[in-house]
């Protein structure tokens with residue numbers, strides 16, 4: 001069944017969201033191309049392959065109420081030593097900006113970065129998404145505050161950054177924008193955490209834009225922990241220079257309805273990209289991870305691994321596109337996606353997409369969807385484990401490949417959310 | 426300690442056990458032999474609580490408790506252990522983590538305090554020694570990539586760790602080389618005691634040279650059709666099953 005929004009419906013949504021963001025506070029000006037794109041692109045429909053399983057008509061009803069109170073939420077993974085910044089519904093609420101001057105590191109809110117160093121953001125801070133995807137255009141048309149990490153060439157950011165974006169209770173929209181620039185041969189580690197209360201509704205339409213210079217290194221952990229009924233759209237865009245290394249791990253710990261678009265462009269030779277993710281929808285939840293990597297230059301590598309479970313009546317979608325451009329020779333690209341279905345009414349739509357225009361390429365992909373291993377469950381129970389303990393152990397084992405890549409504090413936290421949500425703890 | 430009375434069980438429309446009766450006293454070792462497909466593993470699975478089988482008639486009592494009322498976990502807590510004919514591979518779960526979780530899960534359900542890390546490791550060491558289990562296997566994923574013999578040894582290792590009251594060994598000897606057979610038998614023998622019973626399913630009299638049973642039973646066509654002392658195993662080895670099975674009254678349609 002396909003659903004199509006009438007032009008007035010989505011124009012009205014765009015107006016409501018933009019108004020709400022503007023009155024709550026935007027950072028910077030709307031991106032001009034984005035405003036125009038909102039008109040020309042048209043609202044996504046399930047007739048389009050990229051949106052086939054993702055019913056965005058349900059977002060047309062989002063009608064935000066007045067701006068949220070800006071009280072800081074409790075700290076997440078409090079044991080983790082990090083440069084911490086907190087945002088509530090697209091507004092900066094706390095954190096100590098690190099500012100080493102025009103030629104040094106900057107870590108702080110985008111709003112402050114724009115005020116102090118607009119020229120450092122100009123060239124790279126909008127991704128392709130802003131003119132190619134309707135929701136990304138909406139985000140770029142009324143961007144709000146997020147973290148800005150600027151590491152100049154040759155620098156190493158010593159402490160990890162933890163940016164925590166929180167959606168308070170009530171019907172709200174937030175369009176945070178996180179900007180990361182890692183100069184040549186520089187490096188940084190960051191955690192981007194988004195959460196909500198159980199009473200949060202509305203929409204979270206967030207962008208992460210990162211540019212990673214030649215020989216630079218970025219390690220990013222993205223955690224999405226959103227009880228409540230917020231609709232989450234994520235636009236995560238990475239551009240890598242030659243010999244750069246990117247690791248991005250995404251854990252969807254909890255989401256009512258979530259669509260993530262992750263795009264990596266290898267814009268130089270010998271780039272190395274690792275992108276892993278995990279998800280575990282239950283109840284009626286919907287989680288959709290769309291990824292795309294563009295190998296645009298020779299000698300690049302990529303390692304993609306997404307694993308997830310769909311329980312009850314939930315739906316999970318994985319779509320992984322690997323694009324190897326003409327002349328991008330000697331690429332090694334690996335993709336694996338494994339899924340488990342934990343209920344007869346759970347659905348999983350998994351699709352690898354490979355487009356290869358170079359001839360000397362090593363590319364492999366594997367995609368599996370299976371059931372929970374009943375034999376293993378019986379074996380564990382026959383050794384005295386409760387069903388809960390046995391399920392937990394099996395899920396932990398299944399997700400370990402992905403979760404073990406996170407910091408231990410985050411790994412344990414995400415696993416505990418999964419266990420609690422499935423009633424296994 | 427275990428009393429099986431007139432047990433009938435089926436899976437789907439296939440009736441597998443057809444009136445099986447068997448009694449085991451505390452501290453006794455019983456061997457069950459019988460042709461392929463006669464229902465030996467089915468009996469073992471039902472004892473351990475696999476719920477694929479439907480018990481249509483009969484009863485099983487264990488230490489006075491109606492076993493059929495307990496689920497697989499509760500049976501393990503009650504002291505039943507099954508060494509699987511085909512141990513399951515569980516990628517991603519280390520043998521050691523698996524055992525710690527199992528042991529502490531049982532202790533918790535018995536309202537006992539969890540074992541300290543130190544006591545646990547000491548126990549692992551002692552039990553691994555008992556069956557000469559390679560240290561590397563303890564840290565690997567449960568049974569993953571283990572050879573057939575290693576899997577069987579791992580089963581006996583787990584049995585030693587969990588100290589059951591009733592251990593059901595389903596063809597634990599098959600796939601073992603001669604040395605391993607001796608080692609495994611030694612492990613079992615050293616666990617024999619007044620409070621622990623064994624039900625040893627095997628095709629080979631050879632095992633029973635090492636683990637000397639108090640009784641030997643023949644399971645055929647879903648029932649115990651003949652019982653005897655340890656010398657019955659020798660006789661079966663020599664004569665096969667036909668002389669017993671053929672002597673059975675034919676089934677009523």
Ligand SMILES: Nc1ncnc2c1ncn2[C@@H]1O[C@H](COP(=O)(O)OP(=O)(O)OP(=O)(O)O)[C@@H](O)[C@H]1O
Pocket residue numbers: 436439441459460461462463464465466467468477510
């Ligand atoms: N899950 C099942 N589905 C269908 N039939 C089954 C199932 N499990 C067992 N059976 C059948 O029940 C019968 C008894 O099987 P069982 O495994 O108990 O035999 P066994 O005595 O252990 O044989 P073996 O000596 O070969 O191990 C066989 O005919 C088998 O095919």
Ligand SMILES: [Mg+2]
Pocket residue numbers: 465466467510595596
């Ligand atoms: Mg068998």
